[in-house]
Amino acid sequence: MEGLVMEKIDKSILNQVIIPRNPESYKGNYGKVLIIAGSNHFGGAAILASSATVHSGAGLVTVATTPEKFTAINTKIPEAMTLDYHNKKELLTAILDNTVIAIGPGLGTSSIAKGLVKAVLNNTKTDQTVILDASALTIIAEEKIPLQTTAHIILTPHQGEWQRLSQLEIPEQTETNNFNSIQALNPDAVLVLKKHHSEIYYQDLTFQIEAGNAGMATGGMGDTLTGIMAGFIGQFGYSLATIQAALLIHSTIGDRLNQKHYVILPSNIIEKLPKYMAKYSSQDHES
Ligand SMILES: NC(=O)C1=CN([C@@H]2O[C@H](COP(=O)(O)OP(=O)(O)OC[C@H]3O[C@@H](n4cnc5c(N)ncnc54)[C@H](O)[C@@H]3O)[C@@H](O)[C@H]2O)[C@@H](O)CC1
Ligand SMILES: Nc1ncnc2c1ncn2[C@@H]1O[C@H](COP(=O)(O)OP(=O)(O)O)[C@@H](O)[C@H]1O
């Protein structure tokens, strides 16, 4: 498409989205988030995604995973509840019950994982948000699963996953080609393309962040972004601004840590989330 202008996302979006909490509120006001993640090989992805969701302020977080990982999750992040994703009845109840569902980190591409992706796409509705990441994107590309749900859809591929989904080689992943590809997949879906200076494709608008650094090139960094995105949407509601703020705070914290740390661990970003959210929620914050 001609004439796209990729707008830079200003840090003021953080101040706009991360508002002070109502003193009369309770956990029920801050979103119910279901994270469908993890498998025997990739337990850490489920921990990082759910820990990021909890630390970004979601009211109630449930992790649907394989029971072998329950103990690790309950130990590392006791605030999150666990459920066995092999139990179809419990899983369906959780899909219907939660406002935000993030699926994919560490899920792998087994037949169980494929069934989970289909269950989410077939059972979610308009007032929900589905975040598709990592293995969920690989499954959708390999199985050519249509993005048919009426829920809001956010895809968070890295360039390799986007290549699988769009058939665009990385050098061909230009603004115009990316725009046309996400429109073809589902014109209502939002594409968050993760790279150095990640991009957002939202309807006919495109945005780019000017934050983020190579110290963030650490396994689990994208799983962490997925958790933040889920926590922010659960708490602040689905909107372009919320998506922008989630993407920006992840890399802004990464940049601040990079001033003194050569490499940044996803868990370092996670532990800083409450502090940075307090800073941006106060009216007199310094950027
Ligand atoms: N601690 C954990 O449990 C972790 C689990 N992980 C999970 O491992 C599974 C496989 O995901 P991966 O992303 O590692 O592997 P994938 O095989 O899905 O993607 C990596 C492939 O994409 C290519 N590629 C091109 N551009 C890339 C880019 N900008 N970033 C990354 N790869 C790029 C690579 O060359 C490679 O061929 C996912 O379920 C993921 O969530 C990873 O998140 C790492 C940490
Ligand atoms: N060189 C870089 N510059 C800026 N951001 C980066 C860089 N390398 C990685 N990142 C960020 O780290 C995250 C990596 O995501 P992803 O590859 O999905 O990680 P994982 O699947 O291991 O969790 C993305 O948010 C990406 O933008």
Ligand SMILES: [Mg+2]
């Ligand atoms: Mg990833």
